[in-house]
Amino acid sequence: MSTDVADVLIIGAGASGGVAAKHLAENGFGVVVLEQGDWVNQSDLPGLRPEYELLGAGPWHPNPNVRQRPEDYPINLEDSSAVIGMFNGVGGSTVLYASCWCRAKPSDFRVRTLDGVADDWPLTYEELEPFYRQVEFELGISGKGGNPAYPPGYDPPLPSLPINMSGRVMAEGMNRLGWHWWPGYNSIASQDHRHQKRCERYGVCMYGCPQGAKGSTDVALFPDALAHGARVVTGARVARITLDENGLANGAVYFQDGQEKFQPAKLVLIGANGIGTPRLLLMSASSQHPDGLANSSGLVGKRFMTHPFGTSVGLYEDDLEDWVGPTGEAIESMQFYETDASRGFVRGSKWHIIPNAGRPLGMINRFTLGEGGVADEPFWGESFTERMKSSVGHMIEWMIMPDDLPEEHNRITLDDSMTDSDGLPAAKVAYVTGENTRRLVDWNLQRSLEAHEAAGATKAWITNRNNPSWHNMGTAKMGDDPATSVVNRWGRTHDVPNLYVIDGSQFPTATGVNPTATICALAKRTATYLVENRREQEVSTA
Amino acid sequence: MSITNVTIQPAAAPALTPQERERLALLADRLIAGGAGLPSASGAEVHTQWIDRAMAVRADLDGAVRAVLALEGDPAEVVERLQAEDPALFGSFAMAVAGAYLINPRIRRELGYPGPAPMKNAALPDEAESYLEDGILDVVVARGPIYRPTPA
Numbered sequence: 001m002s003t004d005v006a007d008v009l010i011i012g013a014g015a016s017g018g019v020a021a022k023h024l025a026e027n028g029f030g031v032v033v034l035e036q037g038d039w040v041n042q043s044d045l046p047g048l049r050p051e052y053e054l055l056g057a058g059p060w061h062p063n064p065n066v067r068q069r070p071e072d073y074p075i076n077l078e079d080s081s082a083v084i085g086m087f088n089g090v091g092g093s094t095v096l097y098a099s100c101w102c103r104a105k106p107s108d109f110r111v112r113t114l115d116g117v118a119d120d121w122p123l124t125y126e127e128l129e130p131f132y133r134q135v136e137f138e139l140g141i142s143g144k145g146g147n148p149a150y151p152p153g154y155d156p157p158l159p160s161l162p163i164n165m166s167g168r169v170m171a172e173g174m175n176r177l178g179w180h181w182w183p184g185y186n187s188i189a190s191q192d193h194r195h196q197k198r199c200e201r202y203g204v205c206m207y208g209c210p211q212g213a214k215g216s217t218d219v220a221l222f223p224d225a226l227a228h229g230a231r232v233v234t235g236a237r238v239a240r241i242t243l244d245e246n247g248l249a250n251g252a253v254y255f256q257d258g259q260e261k262f263q264p265a266k267l268v269l270i271g272a273n274g275i276g277t278p279r280l281l282l283m284s285a286s287s288q289h290p291d292g293l294a295n296s297s298g299l300v301g302k303r304f305m306t307h308p309f310g311t312s313v314g315l316y317e318d319d320l321e322d323w324v325g326p327t328g329e330a331i332e333s334m335q336f337y338e339t340d341a342s343r344g345f346v347r348g349s350k351w352h353i354i355p356n357a358g359r360p361l362g363m364i365n366r367f368t369l370g371e372g373g374v375a376d377e378p379f380w381g382e383s384f385t386e387r388m389k390s391s392v393g394h395m396i397e398w399m400i401m402p403d404d405l406p407e408e409h410n411r412i413t414l415d416d417s418m419t420d421s422d423g424l425p426a427a428k429v430a431y432v433t434g435e436n437t438r439r440l441v442d443w444n445l446q447r448s449l450e451a452h453e454a455a456g457a458t459k460a461w462i463t464n465r466n467n468p469s470w471h472n473m474g475t476a477k478m479g480d481d482p483a484t485s486v487v488n489r490w491g492r493t494h495d496v497p498n499l500y501v502i503d504g505s506q507f508p509t510a511t512g513v514n515p516t517a518t519i520c521a522l523a524k525r526t527a528t529y530l531v532e533n534r535r536e537q538e539v540s541t542a
Numbered sequence: 543m544s545i546t547n548v549t550i551q552p553a554a555a556p557a558l559t560p561q562e563r564e565r566l567a568l569l570a571d572r573l574i575a576g577g578a579g580l581p582s583a584s585g586a587e588v589h590t591q592w593i594d595r596a597m598a599v600r601a602d603l604d605g606a607v608r609a610v611l612a613l614e615g616d617p618a619e620v621v622e623r624l625q626a627e628d629p630a631l632f633g634s635f636a637m638a639v640a641g642a643y644l645i646n647p648r649i650r651r652e653l654g655y656p657g658p659a660p661m662k663n664a665a666l667p668d669e670a671e672s673y674l675e676d677g678i679l680d681v682v683v684a685r686g687p688i689y690r691p692t693p694a
Binding site for chain 2: 047048049050051052053054055057058059105106107109110113114124125126146148149150151159160161162163164167168171172175178180181182183190198199200201202203204319321323324325334335337338357358360361364380381382384385386388389390392393
């Protein structure tokens, strides 16, 4: 057990933890990171094995309840219409994510002002933009500048990856409709960049990148943090954050190999994301904070948002060879992102095309759960081989990522009886897809069928209106008013002046894009703030 | 603990017996009968070889496979009844059979995959631009901005 007092203790070695650890260590802070999982050895990743898809549906599944590794804590989903995804290990969910890199848009930060719903963020796109730019360099983002869906200046540091044949076919269809599309943005290096190798397009991004091309933080950021003295303690599951006699955070109690240990610190950052962070704050209840740490607003765990996204597919005569990677975005569309009240809902959706031939077992659900009568058509028996032959390499899939508005009944609590392997309470998720989100997904899915038709699909159908997104957000809301938020505009909890939340829990609204870019930008902004205000920052000395 | 130890454990259960493999061939062929230039499940050696590979990485499917193999009766009727009455068990069995079938390199080749497992396919130097060089993006740019700016 180390008794060295960390300048900064970061809980969670995922996206936000990686960003903060690198920045703070490079600026002279003594950083300790506690991570319940382990380092992932690239040679252990399943993507280069013939059995990769079976492994991805088992021991590498994004749902911890399926994966059931010792480092995974169980999640009670009895009261949730959403299925949860995450990965526990150095790199966190960036190890397995598809690497779609999506900045939120200016309207995302002003939903109350512009659309009369939910809450404005206490910061603007323009305030966050410099931090987007910095993390885009650090994580090797590839993409094309000049997108009219964003304010000028969104110019990724690396050239765009090829949109491949699927992207090209759909782009032609979108042009026929006069709809917006743009080459995808991916945290995948199109050329050698810092610690990342150039993408070799294996097409197995969601099984972990065997090439080290993906901007997962274990590859792209933690090497820098370690080089500047940061210490990553793995197999360390945090049980609670502790406070000194002045009410300041002074460290964390954690379990490692079944033994209880303590890591003292002057300052504590939590980066366990939208489920792990409220779980930890609630587990840190004490006589001073009987309802959970930093929970004077009563909002810790509430306003859970995810992106229950829709998918549609189309069959195409041409061989699109879309086992060619990456399995991030080939193209995206922001045609229906901004609010048009005549549609019957507010807010909107980013669409993107993601190659699907690399997941042939996924064809089972695409057909057997397909709408429009597809599920009633024969799939097994004499039909199976024809179905596979006509779809593998001949299918384009749209993913419809909806904005998801906060509702307090959607929440994370501690489970009464279920525990993890250290006896700590499991997280319990209560979530029901909101009416606005449901309408938004339904309407956009119908438009996506029109896009398939315009692109020349011989047949198109909706495959799912409620896919698990792994995007866990909103459970430690950011805001200016301590009565209606958990953290302030810098991620500092209103109740404990040296305790910060740096992950997606802070999101006041979900945005209609994949959240990792915004999570990383917020973490960079908080880390920068800490460096610039180190003399004014109150710290624990106990 | 190494993650390797977690991910690639061989199946703890004993190998399927010859009788079980014969039964598997009959049942698996009800799921994958063959056609369109592709063999049936038994023709692709699902029951003799590839089921072992599949279950070596998915020991959690072992119970489902053996439970289905223990069901007596005409294979077509067994599969039909299973699909109707126990979709979860049917789903696990179908996952094991289809998963075994699709890792056979012959099947991957027939489906058009370039190799028996995901392969390198590095982009050519100008490949990204080649998809765009005819000006396909010009109309998108010409329509102008489509975002709502931050309100003053």
